[in-house]
Amino acid sequence: MQSSLDREPELGRNELDVETLVKRGGQPGAMSYRNSIHILTATLLVVGLGSSARLTLPMFALSCVLLFVWGFFYFYGSTKRVDFSHGMQLAWLFVLTLVWIVMVPIVPVSIYLLFPLFFLYLQVMPDVRGIIAVVGATSIAIASQYSVGLTFGGVMGPLVSAIVTVAIDYAFRTLWRVNNEKQELIDQLIETRSQLAVTERNAGIAAERQRIAHEIHDTVAQGLSSIQMLLHVSEQEILAVDMEEKPKEAIVKKMRLARQTASDNLSEARAMIAALQPAALSKTSLEAALHRVTEPLLGINFVISVDGDIRQLPMKTEATLLRIAQGAIGNVAKHSEAKNCHVTLTYEDTEVRLDVVDDGVGFEPSEISNRPAGLGHIGLSALHQRAVELHGEVIVESAYGQGTAVSAALPVDPPVEFKSGPDGLLSPTEVEEG
Incomplete structure (x- = not known):
């Protein structure tokens, strides 16, 4: 048999039937909703038996058999249908409807069993098929009264019942859908909080x-x-x-x-x-580290180029440049919708500059410059702060529809010429560089 979990795609993510919701115990009012329908059904069956007492003995016996058969199918199926395949549920619902159609001319009170049938139609077929089934059963109920004469009450009774049932079912499904959305949001917030905790811990370790x-x-x-x-x-x-x-x-x-x-x-x-x-700098140069940062990012054409004479920079300078690059490149991947991004590392005598330029949608820097880092974006203030710690600066230029350019400049000491002494040991020039 196909389980309720296997059947879930057929019903839709937020269209789980009542029995499934009750079994999982996760939706507000699902248990009361089911029990209310069962109580209503049992009451209608008892009333049907009472009204059948006025019939002749053969007709009374037939009425009892039909009511018993219908009640047995209803309660047995309601208990087991969460384990039925969707096709078996439709077959079960067809048998219930067929027995009800046979029973209506014999036990007139059984016309009120439309109520539980309406709910079952909407539960088993939570789409346009359920509405069609409700309309069809309503038409049968009205047509069954034609032989004894249609009355205003005879027409409005089934019609109002159908409208009320559809409204109740819609209200509960809306409640469950909103509850599911809230639960998904809570789960996402919890997951984000866990990720932030891990990120903060890793950032603390790195620092x-x-x-x-x-x-x-x-x-x-x-x-x-x-x-x-x-x-x-x-x-x-x-x-x-x-x-x-x-x-x-x-x-x-x-x-x-x-x-x-x-x-x-x-x-x-x-x-x-x-x-x-x-980690990105532990075994590679700064240029290679930038390549490693961009490699996992698919969908954007990253071009990395280096200008000037490449030289070894102080460890803290390289680490800061790498962190700024990670933040700027992360923003490009998450927010820019860019197709191309050019990353340029420029070595000059007294400073080293990193430029990250994309052709994305752009933004207004003044609108988000004060946002805190960590909630879905790398704050521009965090990039500025990293540069300021080394007496550098970060300049952001952007406009809607015109892409974004992030330029970071950090001061460095002029390059020192390395020399080796005749004995192969470090000369004073290289020692000062170390």
Whole structure:
């Protein structure tokens, strides 16, 4: 048998029948709705039996059999139909209708069983078929009175019953649909809150890793660089002193050993700093990191170009540029509806600049510049804040229908020429760069 879950696409996302809703226990009023119909049906069956007592014995017996058969099919099917396939439900409903049609001329009160039939039509066929079935049953009920003479009440009774039933069913379905939409919204909010919590946690971890990397760079690495530089200068001064060669060589050998030890430790410190950098920068250059950021984004043609002489930038500068690029590119992917986006990284003597330009729908920067980051967009204020921390700036230019251009500029020290000494160790010029 086909389960109710398998049948759900046939009924529509918000058109689940009452029995399914009751079984899941998730819709307000579904249980009361079902029980009310069952109570009404049982009452009508009892009234039908009472009214049949006035008939002759054979007709009374026939009426009892028909009422019993109809009631059995109704209650048994109502209990089991949630496990029926849609085709079996239609067959069950057809049998109920057929027994009712046979019963109407014999038990006139049974015409009021239209009420539960109307509800069943609308539950099993929550579309235009249900309305057609209601209209058809109403017509049969009215036509069945033709032989004894149609009256105003005889016509209006079934007609009003049909209208009231359709209105009640529509009201409940609207209530359930609104409830489903609210529940979906609540689920989305809970999911978004969980995602934000994870994002904030990851951002906190990344910030702490960068802080530690900066501390290592500004203390241990710089200290080792200074030691190398001082040892190099001292070595040159000793070599220039007029003294015996043997003692001089011993001193210089020890100083070179100290410089080599400092150089090895500096390499290890730099490896630690690299391991603490953002994942995209840990094993690649900034340009390659930008390629990795854009690779997963489909539907937009990203072009990444580099101008100027590429050189190694301070770790914090590269990390900040990458974060700004991720924010700007994320906005392009989520909001711009662009087909093309050009990302340009420009190296100049005293600054490095990142430009992200798209051909999307554009916007008015003043309208959203003050929005907080995290709820569906990367706030422009967050991009500005990252740049300001390194004494840089972010400029956003956009207009509706004219695309968007985000330009970030960060100051950097002029490039330093690297030199190696005759002994292969770092010269003062390279040490200062380290």
